[in-house]
Amino acid sequence: MTIAIIGSGNVAGALAAGLKKAGHRVLIGARFPLSEKSIRLAAVLGEDAFCTVEAAAAGAEALIITTPAEKVPDLIPQLKDAAGKIIIDATNAIRMKPEPYPTAFHAIKALVGAEHVVKCFNTTGFENMAHPDYRGTGLDMFMAGDSQKAKELARKLALDIGFAACWDFGGDDKVELLEKLALCWINLAIMQGHGRNMAFKILKRD
């Protein structure tokens, strides 16, 4: 399917490469002129994958938002064609929030008027999204939101890029909990100094 990734930084690059490898068509909705990170990503994806945010939103069946969370309100006029589409919010409002909303997920639901919004791809480092396999063991991804349709797609895309599972945290009321899980990863990996080559995996006793 055609997926628009909005933003062209670390997370965008990791997801775009995996989705392209899995056979999806990826459009990158980026600002112009292209930044250094965009130019590096264009070398991997091809320049024809790059377009305006508006064109990416119009040309894709689903969107993944990978900009800073607080920039999401600025994007709204360019996302008007996305209202009926599935929108995956991969952002974390850790330092700055998309005021007056607590997360980009809430801003998207309110300002785009989209029904099928899901939080996913926010709980681990971009390196793990690029390489979700640790010596043959697939890492786990997590998602939350009320839309079953959006969660079905998020799970499919997570598995497509190599995650072993995508655990459903629940509805819209669990979105902020998922951002807290991201903060747990940041705490261990960065603040406690364990490094970015670590990830969460759920174990279940049979």
Ligand SMILES: NC(=O)c1ccc[n+]([C@@H]2O[C@H](COP(=O)([O-])OP(=O)(O)OC[C@H]3O[C@@H](n4cnc5c(N)ncnc54)[C@H](OP(=O)(O)O)[C@@H]3O)[C@@H](O)[C@H]2O)c1
């Ligand atoms: N880094 C991680 O490991 C990680 C993991 C999970 C979730 N996240 C979350 O994912 C989001 C992105 O993180 P990142 O590390 O990928 O950041 P990044 O490398 O700084 O990339 C952010 C991208 O957003 C673009 N952008 C900013 N404002 C924009 C606007 N108004 N219109 C269009 N594009 C805009 C930037 O474009 P320019 O290049 O033109 O400035 C850049 O391409 C953040 O919310 C972060 O919390 C990050």
